[in-house]
Amino acid sequence: MMKILLVNTNTEKFPYPIPPLGICLIASFLQEHYEVSIYDGMFDEGRNLEAVVNSFNPDFIGFSIRNVDEVVPERKTFFLEGVYSQFIAPVRKITTVPLILGGSGYTIFPSEILEYTGADYGIAGEGEETLLALLGKLGKGEDVTGIPNVFTRESQGAQSLKKERDYDKMPWSCIDQKLDFKPYTARGVYSIQTKRGCALQCIYCSYPLIEGKQYRLRAPASISAEIEEAAARLGPEVTFEFVDSTFNEPRGHAEEICRELIRRKIKVRLRTMGINPRNTSRELFSLMKEAGFAQIDVTPDSASPSLIRSLRKGFTTGDIQRTANLIREFDMPSMWFFLFGGPGENRETFDETLSFIDNFINPDDLVYLSGGLRVYPGTRLYDVSLKEGRIAASDLLLHPPFFYFSKDSPQAELKSWIDAACLERLNCLPGAISNPPQEMLREAVALRQSEGINEPMFRTLLRIRKKWKADGLL
Numbered sequence: 001m002m003k004i005l006l007v008n009t010n011t012e013k014f015p016y017p018i019p020p021l022g023i024c025l026i027a028s029f030l031q032e033h034y035e036v037s038i039y040d041g042m043f044d045e046g047r048n049l050e051a052v053v054n055s056f057n058p059d060f061i062g063f064s065i066r067n068v069d070e071v072v073p074e075r076k077t078f079f080l081e082g083v084y085s086q087f088i089a090p091v092r093k094i095t096t097v098p099l100i101l102g103g104s105g106y107t108i109f110p111s112e113i114l115e116y117t118g119a120d121y122g123i124a125g126e127g128e129e130t131l132l133a134l135l136g137k138l139g140k141g142e143d144v145t146g147i148p149n150v151f152t153r154e155s156q157g158a159q160s161l162k163k164e165r166d167y168d169k170m171p172w173s174c175i176d177q178k179l180d181f182k183p184y185t186a187r188g189v190y191s192i193q194t195k196r197g198c199a200l201q202c203i204y205c206s207y208p209l210i211e212g213k214q215y216r217l218r219a220p221a222s223i224s225a226e227i228e229e230a231a232a233r234l235g236p237e238v239t240f241e242f243v244d245s246t247f248n249e250p251r252g253h254a255e256e257i258c259r260e261l262i263r264r265k266i267k268v269r270l271r272t273m274g275i276n277p278r279n280t281s282r283e284l285f286s287l288m289k290e291a292g293f294a295q296i297d298v299t300p301d302s303a304s305p306s307l308i309r310s311l312r313k314g315f316t317t318g319d320i321q322r323t324a325n326l327i328r329e330f331d332m333p334s335m336w337f338f339l340f341g342g343p344g345e346n347r348e349t350f351d352e353t354l355s356f357i358d359n360f361i362n363p364d365d366l367v368y369l370s371g372g373l374r375v376y377p378g379t380r381l382y383d384v385s386l387k388e389g390r391i392a393a394s395d396l397l398l399h400p401p402f403f404y405f406s407k408d409s410p411q412a413e414l415k416s417w418i419d420a421a422c423l424e425r426l427n428c429l430p431g432a433i434s435n436p437p438q439e440m441l442r443e444a445v446a447l448r449q450s451e452g453i454n455e456p457m458f459r460t461l462l463r464i465r466k467k468w469k470a471d472g473l474l
């Protein structure tokens with residue numbers, strides 16, 4: 001059997017270390033045909049990679065590239081520098097076997113990243129079947145040009161993020177059995193996907209480019225069975241996190257998953273990002289609460305009617321108001337995310353969103369306010385930026401990233417609006433502030449231990465922030 005080594009190049013520990021779901025799914029899929037080994041760079045950060053390559057002696061090496069930058073205009077981190085210097089360059093020095101790239105970050109800039117790293121091949125989009133096809137051809141010494149979604153330094157296969165195969169038939173990731181999962185359990189997240197694809201049309205978003213526009217759903221029974229088995233292995237401390245772009249799309253799927261978890265009486269802690277206001281209902285929140293959701297992220301971006309339209313969010317102000325009311329009714333701890341500066345943003349639209357925050361959002365919930373939209377090739381915002389002369393067709397956009405700010409909400413001004421809004425509202429933070437002060441974190445940890453508090457960390461931090469304010473410490 002030929003051998004492939006899959007390398008997780010993500011070393012980012014913020015907001016917590018993310019287990020490499022993508023390569024674990026690929027490993028499960030390939031293991032029938034290849035001897036697969038995973039090198040997880042999250043904690044080892046490349047130190048033992050050369051030794052692993054020398055002892056495993058693979059025929060192929062795949063690198064998963066997830067993050068390119070932080071998507072924060074104020075911060076200039078370029079993750080690819082580390083991906084290259086800690087992982088790809090040292091491996092390139094000691095072996096001539098084909099180096100193959102893939103991952104969500106890679107998929108946004110396939111030719112550019114291939115060029116930057118000097119790797120041999122890249123796969124845009126989901127990796128399972130395409131990698132199997134590529135390895136098959138490489139193993140037989142056949143020509144690989146023309147395989148859909150495969151990039152070489154000279155050519156690119158027709159890009160088609162279409163349905164690869166019924167996603168439901170894919171094997172499970174079993175992440176905790178594929179790598180040393182212990183370090184991940186400190187913050188305790190087992191990542192799980194309930195579908196692939198995003199049919200929403202938000203003008204700046206890369207998700208449909210990465211996953212395709214067509215939903216491919218996993219059966220709720222299979223999702224619940226995976227959670228049940230993993231929970232039995234990992235114990236009650238582990239949180240299961242849904243990593244779908246939007247958990248409650250298409251309507252009905254999230255509800256079915258919750259029903260299945262409830263039916264099986266699985267007692268686990270769940271969280272999800274990407275609750276879209278469009279399909280929320282009393283039934284959804286009631287089921288989520290009963291199934292064990294301890295925390296959700298809500299990502300409306302704006303509450304201004306004209307911005308919601310300009311960003312093509314696909315929901316109405318009525319939808320977000322209903323969502324906020326339901327969140328309060330069910331006391332579902334939530335982190336809200338707003339993104340200012342899109343086409344048409346001005347002081348008035350900014351204030352419309354602020355007044356929604358003041359009137360509807362639970363003050364015990366955390367609200368992030370960010371400014372500037374990262375422009376990705378292939379998005380509608382890319383076309384707008386080109387048309388407005390903000391970027392040129394020759395701009396690479398990989399690095400440095402370009403952020404769009406409307407002409408009536410320029411970067412410096414928007415930052416001052418956001419900073420002022422956050423000073424007045426204790427539950428609001430600028431998106432650029434990623435870490436709470438160390439002292440606040442220490443106090444939160446101590447409080448949680450002494451009082452046996454089990455709420456989401458952000459709620460404890462908010463309580464301490466309010467106490468500090470009352471004590472004149474802020």
Ligand code: B12
Pocket residue numbers: 010012013014015016017018019020021022023025026061062063064065066067068069070071072100101102103104105107108122123125126127128131189190191193206207210211241242243244245273
């Ligand atoms: C869920 C998610 C999060 C969650 C993660 C929760 C969790 N438990 O995992 C949270 C909210 C915490 C988060 C945080 C961040 N995220 Co995020 N996140 C995502 C999201 C929506 C899904 C990722 C995912 O798990 N997909 C499911 C798995 C199965 O897919 P996958 O890993 O991509 O793998 C498939 C393919 O890519 C491919 N593949 C993967 N590896 C390989 C390797 C080879 C060799 C091959 C051939 C193929 C291949 O095959 C796999 C299976 O089909 C993506 C957007 C998206 N739709 O992809 C953004 C995304 C990855 N995030 C992004 C960013 C920037 C971040 C942050 C840096 C943001 C920040 N400022 O905080 C942090 C970094 C966190 C960290 N420690 O790494 C960007 C990265 C692009 C960029 N500009 O850098 C993305 C693409 C969103 C975007 N803005 O466009 N994120």
